[in-house]
Amino acid sequence: MVKRALLFPGQGSQYVGMGKDLFVKYPIAKETFHEANDAMNVDLTRLMFEGGITELTRTEYAQPAILAVGMAMFRIYKEVVGSDINYMAGHSLGEITALTCAGSIPFASAIRIVHRRGELMREAATIGGGAMAAVHELDISEVESICTSVSATHKGGSEIVVVSNINSENQVVISGHKGALSEATERLTKRGGVVIPLQVSAPFHSPLMAPAAEQFAEELNKYTFSPLQYPVLSSVTAKLYASSDEITKVLTEQLTAPVQWVAVLQYLRENGVAEAVELGPRTVLKKLAQNTTGMKMFAFDDGSDAEQLLSNSKIAKEEYPLDFIIQCVSIATCTRNRNWDSEAYAHGVITPYRNVQTMIYQLQQSGGQVTWSNMEQAYKMLLSVLRTKLIPEVEQLSRLERLLAEYSLQDKFAQGLPVGVLNS
Template structure:
């Protein structure tokens, strides 16, 4: 038997109604949604279950909503199967879900923190001045060189999410990202797709959000990680609270090294990934990185049953 990693999705995976099935069926899951509402002082669960979609898509709602859904599915899975992972990792916002899973952060503290993180990210750059785009088919080095050339001309654009071979998200000023949309072929891109986002996340333009988040994280109680957390910024494991805090601050304005993180986990002998939360975004990326590993997406009661029947746990 190889090793197991629990992984958690980030922004973009959200969907109205996520987690409603377990909220209705399981008391512990219901309590998690209710404790998120209590921690924030408003009914986040109503936005999660009923929308509207525009309201759920607002960064400061999306982040605590995804965290809550992920942790609710995780808790149900743990109660049912009692499996402890060898590693945990999360994509961007998902890193906070991973930290809850590893016992670093209390759930309520994490919910309040990502709500603030979402607000800081929205405030960092005035609306319409930043953008992001998915670049398909380009090599990392070639795209990096094109971004550097465009940035040198005065329009900031940087590599934001290194998701899997042939899928990289760029982020920066509206002009910088537009230049990549127009000139992507120079870096070998087959397609460049502008993304519907409210800001240039994971770029140096998010530095004001990093600075504000630093203040919030400094006040937060953290425990050493019970299992190693593979950090977005380094694609390497971290367990010590001071180091985790530093990397979370950096993460807001740094690249998410997802492909590198998954590759590192596979090198350590991980052959089974379990994704918790809405959708199957990470399962898709992991399969593009290495087809031979097993990936399960725990995003419904049905998925829990399927995991049980396929693994005979």
């Protein structure tokens, strides 16, 4: 089986009209965009579909819009292509999209989180004094060396410039005080580099973002994150998240630390990933990876790529048994409850159980085909019920393994048992 990763782009990929075709063609996309509207209490779809670009580009709107498109594409991908996903990763903002698609952050919460992240970044930009620039045609180590030298000497070391994004072998981004960045630009140009100023007024992914990072940590501390259902690579560390407990720390650090995109792609290549799919507006990550990864790249926002992904999908042609969903309900019903916390029981048992019952009724009434999304909803309901009822781990594993073996689904749910079940 070919190993595949899903990649999610960051800010700057937005454009007027993004997601509109998905909204028209796929009910799950329309539902996703409506969820985003409700979470923000803003008509985000109007901004996405009609613009103008100046308003859409405002960071507090661009970030939730990009996340919403990424989530819509992910849901379509899962429903039509299937769940053979080995890794997820995102570039800066895209890391939050990856964590959301991996099930660790509820979608509505993620929309609110990135909206606040955007506000904090905008506030940092209004303070002024910072700038960013893209550097081409120079080795990364040479760019880092010049930045270090400038930071040590410019205005007596009181101003800094640092590498903020390592995007490809041929492109890095630098951030810092305007004066220090200007001096670094002169030195880099003399060494043969091509330096292009970016139209931003704040030094993102640099130590100068520390005040915004501190406030963002306070925002993240308001939320509880669930276990990851898929392995997610951090663009800060280029390592897998060990657990959702790391989310607040890593996402806070992300505002002040460089994006290690080259290292992320190297990790994927070294771990056998042969194909990667970009889920989000435009084809930014596909272009960055073309000459460096050795992986086959698809971008869902590229019409020919999307058509190839969807038309070649074997999973899309499979039929799934309604009996599996009914069996999930049966197991959830017959297991003994050991948890007398009524609030936890309502959230972890009653709500997901009723949602699956409603789904079964609708499928039976309509005669509709069971989709992979239906299968996953039922299975996630069962996991939630078993955890909430405090079923012993050995019994949980025994029931789940028997269920998956009965329907030959061991390799469909993230190699049998989703990440986090063993830690329930």
